[in-house]
Amino acid sequence: MNDIIRMTAADLATHLQSGEISAVDATQAHLDRIEAVDTDVHAFLAVSSDALDTARRIDERRAAGEKLGPLAGVPLAVKDVLVTTDMPSTSGSKILEGYMSPFDATVVRLSREAGLIPIGKTNMDEFAMGSSTEHSAYGPTRNPWDLDRIPGGSGGGSAAAVAAFEAPLALGSDTGGSIRQPAHVTGTVGVKPTYGAVSRYGAIALASSLDQVGPVTRTVLDAGLLHDVIAHHDPHDSTSLKDVWPSMADAARSGARGEGLAGLKVGVVRELTGNGFQAGVQSRFDETVALLTQQGAEVIEVSAPHFEYAVAAYYLILPAEASSNLAKFDSVRFGMRVQPEGGGTVEQVMAATREAGFGPEVKRRIILGTYALSAGYYDAYYGSAQKVRTLIQRDFNTAFEKVDVLVTPSAPTTAFKFGEKLEDPMAMYLNDITTIPANLAGIPGISVPIGLAPEDGLPVGIQVMAPQREDARLYRVGAAIEALLEQQWGHTLISQAPALGGK
Amino acid sequence: MAKDALMDYDKALELFEPVLGFEVHVELNTKTKMFSSAPNEFGSAANTNVSPVCLGLPGALPVVNEQAVRYAISLGLALGCSIAPSSRFARKNYFYPDLAKNYQISQYDEPIAFEGSVDVEMPDGRIVTVPIERAHMEEDAGKLTHVGGSTGRIQGAEYSLVDYNRAGVPLVEIVTDIIYGAEADAPELAKAYVATIRDIVTSLGISDAKMERGNLRCDANISLRPRTAAGEPPAPLGTRTETKNVNSLRSVERAIRYEIQRQAAILASGGTIIQETRHWHEDTGRTSAGRPKSDADDYRYFPEPDLLPVEPSVELIEELRAALPEPPAARRRRLKADWGFTDLEFQDVVNGGLLVEITETVAAGATPAAARKWWTGEISRVANVQGVEASALVSPENVAALAGLVDTGTLTDKLARQVLEGVIAGEGTPQEVVDARGLAVVSDDGALIAAIDDALASQPDVLAKIRDGKVQAAGAVIGAVMKAMKGQADAARVRELVLERAQS
Amino acid sequence: MSEISEEQVAHLANLARIALTPEEISSLTTELDQIVDSIAKVQEVATPDVPATSHPVPLSNVFRPDVVGNTLTIEQTLQNAPEHADNRFKVSAILGEEQ
Structure with missing residues (x-):
C-alpha cells in the first residue's frame, strides 16, 4: 500500500469516497510510514493510539450510508501548538511535558467533525519561537530532502511530516512565517490565512495579534480542502471573522485549469528581492515570474519602503506579547514544577520552574519582551513597533491599489545546516524577512514550491500575498503556478525528494 | 506586629490636612464571568465554577460579557462620568498564584468611563461632592487560603491553596480624584462615600454589594500635608499609603482615622511615611505594613491583543442613561417622605448605612416604623457588640417576618428579641426559632385562666383589694402569672383576664 | 549602543520570574544589547503623527x-495540577520566613 502515502489528500479522499481504500487502510499506511521513517525525520512528538479506532468508526459510518465530509478518513498531522484531548500538547516545551488539555482546539474539533483522523502531534520550535525546530525541547526535526539540514520553523514537524509522506495533511501555525518558511525549505505548500479567518482558540498563544493557524500540505488543492474545513467563525475567539468564505478548494481547481492569470497584476516587492537572497533562490523566483508574464500576467515592480523595519517591529511585538502569554506557565495549575533546593516561596518555585522549563530562545525572547514593555521603554520600543505596523499596512494598501497579488521568494535561502545560525539570533531572525510583513498586516500568504536551487539541489518556494480576506486569490494563483511548473517538469517537485530509510 | 504610635486625632488635625483618594472595586452580579461563560456565583464548592479561561489553560481565549459592559456604562453614567466612545482592555502583568494567567485583564489608558462626580451626604446632612477620575472594567482574582501557622494568615503559613471560582468575576473599579478639604470629617466622608457607592450600585441592581462577601471593596489612599501659615503657599502633598482589606463601612471610617493618627505621629516625630500598601485588621483595629511600592510594580501594561475595543453607540448610552434610577440624594428625600420618618429618625438610618436594609425589609412586608426600629435598634446593637456589619447578621426577609410575628401577637417585643438572637445564631427563620425554642406567646385563655385562678387563690388579700376597686393591686397577680408562664404571655391580655376573674 | 547592563537583565528576569544563572545573565546581556541595537531602528519612522496598530484586522464590540x-469537571480542573489538596491547587508558602 505504498501508493496510499504518496497520494494527494484529494486523491486519497476520492478513493475513500468510492470505497476503494478504507480509512483504516489509509491510517495504517501512514502509521507504518511514521514507524519506518520518523526515527530519522523526527517530525512527530506523539502518535495517536486512537487513530485506527477513529478510522474504523469513519468506515462504519460510510458503510451505513452516512454523508461524510469530502476529507473524511484522511489522516491529519497536528502541530503540537494546538491542544488536543487525546494526545499531549507540549508546544515543543519541557514545561508542558505530558500536558493533557481538557478541550480540543477549535481547528482540531472542526477537523474531527469533518472526519479527518488526527494521527499525531508534530514537532516545533519551543512555543513556536524559531525558524529551524532546533529550539524544540525534544530535539530537532530533520529535513527529508537532506537530514543534515533544518526543516524550517517553527512548524518544521508539520512540513517534514507531509514532505516525508508521513501524513497527507497537517495543521500549522504561522506567527512570522512558521507555516510558509518550512514549506519553502521542504518543497511543500503552506498557507497563512487572513488574520481572524481561522480560530486561534486552542492554539497555545505565542503572539496573539500575529498568530494564525493554517494548512500544511503537498499540493495547493489539498491546502484549499483543509482550509475549507478550518476557516469558520468561532465565538470563543474574539478576533475571529464572521465572513462567509468562498471555497478555497474551488479556487485552487480554477487556478489549476489556468483561469485567472491573464490580465492578473502581479507585484514584485523591490525590497524583498535581489540583495541578500541566495542566487538559486533568486533565479528560480525570476523564472517563475517570467512564466507568469508568459501566461498573460502583468508584472509590476512595487516599493514597500517600510518593510525594512518589519523585522525590527516584529521582534518587539512578538516578544512583548509572548512574555505575557507565557506567564501562565508558573507550575500552579499545570505543567512542570521545580522545587528549589531547600524549598522556597511560591515565587522562588515559579522562578526555578521557568528557569528549568524554558529553553534559551524562549528565555531570550521573554526577557526581550519584558524589556520592551517595561516602564520608560514602552513608547520607544513597543509603541514605536505598533506604529511601524501601521506604516507596513499602508505600504501594502498602496501596493494593492496597483496590483492584485504580491510575490516574493518565500525565504532568502534554502534549508541551512543544523547549528549554522544557532549562535547568532539576529541572523536567524533575519531569515523571516519575507514572511513577517504579512503577519504584521494580517494579510494572507501562501508558499508554493517552484523548483530546486541549482547550487544545492534544495527546494525553493514562491510566496504569494493578497489583501486581507482575499485568500481565494492565493489559491487561484498558487494552483496556477503549481500546474504550470508541473506541466513543464513532467512531475511534482516532491517526487524528487530522496527516498528515506523506509520500505 | 509592633504597635504603632498614634497621635491624638484632634492634635493631628491641627498640624496636618488629610488628603484622600479611594479605589472602590464593585463585583458585578452578572450571571457569568467577565471573559468566560463560567457562572459568577458565590459560595460554590472550590474550583467548580471554572472554565479553561478562568484557569488560564493553554489555548484558552477571553470573550467580553456584554451585560458586564452595559452595567459598567450604567455605573459610569450614575457616577456622572463621560462614556468613552472607544475604550480598550489592557493586560496588567504581575505574578501571583491567585492570578491564573499571571496578568489581569483590566483597562489602562482608555477606561470606559471618566471624569464624573458623586454627591455624598454627610452625617450632618451636608452634601460633599467627590470627584471621580475614572471607572474601568477588569476581572477579579481567585482566592487563596493560607494553611498552617497559627493565624490562617499569609505570615507563617506552610502552604497555600488556590480556588479559582472568583477568578474572572467582573469588576468595575471606581477611582476618585484627589479629595481635599475633608478635614476632621475625613473618616465620616470615607464611610459616607462608600455607602453612597453601595447605594448607587444597589439601586442600579448591578451588584449584590455585600461588603462582607467582598462584593464591594475599598482601598483608601491617605496622606497628610503640614499646614502652613495664612498667606504662605500650601505644602506639597505628603507620601500616601494605600489601606486595603477594608471590608465594612465601619472599618472604612476606622481605618482612615487610624492612618491619620499613625501618619501624624510619624511625621511629628520627624519620621517619613513609606509609600506602601497597608492591611486593615478588623479585630485589632489597626493597619499593618504590606508590600512597599517599588520598581517591582512595573506592570508592563499593553493593549490586550485577544480583545477588541469597546465602542458603545450613542443610542446605547442614551438608552442606559434613560433607564438610570433616581440618584441617591433624591431617593433619600423620597424614602424619608414615603416612610414618614422624622429628620432625626432618618439620619439615624443613613448614618447606620441601613437604607438598603430598611427598603428591603419594607418590601418584604414590614411597616417602615417596625423595620427602622429593628435595624437601628437591636440589630445595630448586636452588630456593634460583635464588630460586624448589621446586614451580615440577618436578612431583611427575616426581619420582616419577625416584625410580622409581633404584629399578629405571636411574640411580645421581649420574646422577639430572643427570637432574633436565635436567628442571628443561625437557628433558622423566626418561625423556626419560635417553634424550636417554644417561644410563642401563650394565647390559650384556658391556660392563662388556670394560672390566674391559682395566683388569685394563693393571694386572697390581693383578690380582696381588686374587688374593692384597687385595680393597681392586680400588678402582683400579673407578675406571678407572667412568671408562671415563663414570660410567654401577653401582659395586657393577662391584666384583662385578671380583672375579669377577680370579679367572677 | 543600547547599553543594557547585567543589573537590568537581572531585574527583567525577576519581573519575568525566571531564575537565570549568572552565566545566562551575562550572555543574555550581550545578546540583548545586539538585538536591541538592531531593533531600535523602529524609532526612526515611528513619528508622532503615525497611529499605532494593535490589531491587524480592525473590529470592535465583540461580545x-x-x-x-x-x-x-473537578477532575478536568485538577488533572494537570502538580499538587492539589481539598480540590484546590496547592502552592508553597507565599511569604518567606524573613517576611
Missing part, C-alpha cells in the same frame, strides 16, 4: 451574551 456555559 458574548451573559449566558452560563459549560464548566470543567
Whole structure:
C-alpha cells in the first residue's frame, strides 16, 4: 500500500469516497510510514493510539450510508501548538511535558467533525519561537530532502511530516512565517490565512495579534480542502471573522485549469528581492515570474519602503506579547514544577520552574519582551513597533491599489545546516524577512514550491500575498503556478525528494 | 506586629490636612464571568465554577460579557462620568498564584468611563461632592487560603491553596480624584462615600454589594500635608499609603482615622511615611505594613491583543442613561417622605448605612416604623457588640417576618428579641426559632385562666383589694402569672383576664 | 549602543520570574544589547503623527451574551495540577520566613 502515502489528500479522499481504500487502510499506511521513517525525520512528538479506532468508526459510518465530509478518513498531522484531548500538547516545551488539555482546539474539533483522523502531534520550535525546530525541547526535526539540514520553523514537524509522506495533511501555525518558511525549505505548500479567518482558540498563544493557524500540505488543492474545513467563525475567539468564505478548494481547481492569470497584476516587492537572497533562490523566483508574464500576467515592480523595519517591529511585538502569554506557565495549575533546593516561596518555585522549563530562545525572547514593555521603554520600543505596523499596512494598501497579488521568494535561502545560525539570533531572525510583513498586516500568504536551487539541489518556494480576506486569490494563483511548473517538469517537485530509510 | 504610635486625632488635625483618594472595586452580579461563560456565583464548592479561561489553560481565549459592559456604562453614567466612545482592555502583568494567567485583564489608558462626580451626604446632612477620575472594567482574582501557622494568615503559613471560582468575576473599579478639604470629617466622608457607592450600585441592581462577601471593596489612599501659615503657599502633598482589606463601612471610617493618627505621629516625630500598601485588621483595629511600592510594580501594561475595543453607540448610552434610577440624594428625600420618618429618625438610618436594609425589609412586608426600629435598634446593637456589619447578621426577609410575628401577637417585643438572637445564631427563620425554642406567646385563655385562678387563690388579700376597686393591686397577680408562664404571655391580655376573674 | 547592563537583565528576569544563572545573565546581556541595537531602528519612522496598530484586522464590540456555559469537571480542573489538596491547587508558602 505504498501508493496510499504518496497520494494527494484529494486523491486519497476520492478513493475513500468510492470505497476503494478504507480509512483504516489509509491510517495504517501512514502509521507504518511514521514507524519506518520518523526515527530519522523526527517530525512527530506523539502518535495517536486512537487513530485506527477513529478510522474504523469513519468506515462504519460510510458503510451505513452516512454523508461524510469530502476529507473524511484522511489522516491529519497536528502541530503540537494546538491542544488536543487525546494526545499531549507540549508546544515543543519541557514545561508542558505530558500536558493533557481538557478541550480540543477549535481547528482540531472542526477537523474531527469533518472526519479527518488526527494521527499525531508534530514537532516545533519551543512555543513556536524559531525558524529551524532546533529550539524544540525534544530535539530537532530533520529535513527529508537532506537530514543534515533544518526543516524550517517553527512548524518544521508539520512540513517534514507531509514532505516525508508521513501524513497527507497537517495543521500549522504561522506567527512570522512558521507555516510558509518550512514549506519553502521542504518543497511543500503552506498557507497563512487572513488574520481572524481561522480560530486561534486552542492554539497555545505565542503572539496573539500575529498568530494564525493554517494548512500544511503537498499540493495547493489539498491546502484549499483543509482550509475549507478550518476557516469558520468561532465565538470563543474574539478576533475571529464572521465572513462567509468562498471555497478555497474551488479556487485552487480554477487556478489549476489556468483561469485567472491573464490580465492578473502581479507585484514584485523591490525590497524583498535581489540583495541578500541566495542566487538559486533568486533565479528560480525570476523564472517563475517570467512564466507568469508568459501566461498573460502583468508584472509590476512595487516599493514597500517600510518593510525594512518589519523585522525590527516584529521582534518587539512578538516578544512583548509572548512574555505575557507565557506567564501562565508558573507550575500552579499545570505543567512542570521545580522545587528549589531547600524549598522556597511560591515565587522562588515559579522562578526555578521557568528557569528549568524554558529553553534559551524562549528565555531570550521573554526577557526581550519584558524589556520592551517595561516602564520608560514602552513608547520607544513597543509603541514605536505598533506604529511601524501601521506604516507596513499602508505600504501594502498602496501596493494593492496597483496590483492584485504580491510575490516574493518565500525565504532568502534554502534549508541551512543544523547549528549554522544557532549562535547568532539576529541572523536567524533575519531569515523571516519575507514572511513577517504579512503577519504584521494580517494579510494572507501562501508558499508554493517552484523548483530546486541549482547550487544545492534544495527546494525553493514562491510566496504569494493578497489583501486581507482575499485568500481565494492565493489559491487561484498558487494552483496556477503549481500546474504550470508541473506541466513543464513532467512531475511534482516532491517526487524528487530522496527516498528515506523506509520500505 | 509592633504597635504603632498614634497621635491624638484632634492634635493631628491641627498640624496636618488629610488628603484622600479611594479605589472602590464593585463585583458585578452578572450571571457569568467577565471573559468566560463560567457562572459568577458565590459560595460554590472550590474550583467548580471554572472554565479553561478562568484557569488560564493553554489555548484558552477571553470573550467580553456584554451585560458586564452595559452595567459598567450604567455605573459610569450614575457616577456622572463621560462614556468613552472607544475604550480598550489592557493586560496588567504581575505574578501571583491567585492570578491564573499571571496578568489581569483590566483597562489602562482608555477606561470606559471618566471624569464624573458623586454627591455624598454627610452625617450632618451636608452634601460633599467627590470627584471621580475614572471607572474601568477588569476581572477579579481567585482566592487563596493560607494553611498552617497559627493565624490562617499569609505570615507563617506552610502552604497555600488556590480556588479559582472568583477568578474572572467582573469588576468595575471606581477611582476618585484627589479629595481635599475633608478635614476632621475625613473618616465620616470615607464611610459616607462608600455607602453612597453601595447605594448607587444597589439601586442600579448591578451588584449584590455585600461588603462582607467582598462584593464591594475599598482601598483608601491617605496622606497628610503640614499646614502652613495664612498667606504662605500650601505644602506639597505628603507620601500616601494605600489601606486595603477594608471590608465594612465601619472599618472604612476606622481605618482612615487610624492612618491619620499613625501618619501624624510619624511625621511629628520627624519620621517619613513609606509609600506602601497597608492591611486593615478588623479585630485589632489597626493597619499593618504590606508590600512597599517599588520598581517591582512595573506592570508592563499593553493593549490586550485577544480583545477588541469597546465602542458603545450613542443610542446605547442614551438608552442606559434613560433607564438610570433616581440618584441617591433624591431617593433619600423620597424614602424619608414615603416612610414618614422624622429628620432625626432618618439620619439615624443613613448614618447606620441601613437604607438598603430598611427598603428591603419594607418590601418584604414590614411597616417602615417596625423595620427602622429593628435595624437601628437591636440589630445595630448586636452588630456593634460583635464588630460586624448589621446586614451580615440577618436578612431583611427575616426581619420582616419577625416584625410580622409581633404584629399578629405571636411574640411580645421581649420574646422577639430572643427570637432574633436565635436567628442571628443561625437557628433558622423566626418561625423556626419560635417553634424550636417554644417561644410563642401563650394565647390559650384556658391556660392563662388556670394560672390566674391559682395566683388569685394563693393571694386572697390581693383578690380582696381588686374587688374593692384597687385595680393597681392586680400588678402582683400579673407578675406571678407572667412568671408562671415563663414570660410567654401577653401582659395586657393577662391584666384583662385578671380583672375579669377577680370579679367572677 | 543600547547599553543594557547585567543589573537590568537581572531585574527583567525577576519581573519575568525566571531564575537565570549568572552565566545566562551575562550572555543574555550581550545578546540583548545586539538585538536591541538592531531593533531600535523602529524609532526612526515611528513619528508622532503615525497611529499605532494593535490589531491587524480592525473590529470592535465583540461580545458574548451573559449566558452560563459549560464548566470543567473537578477532575478536568485538577488533572494537570502538580499538587492539589481539598480540590484546590496547592502552592508553597507565599511569604518567606524573613517576611
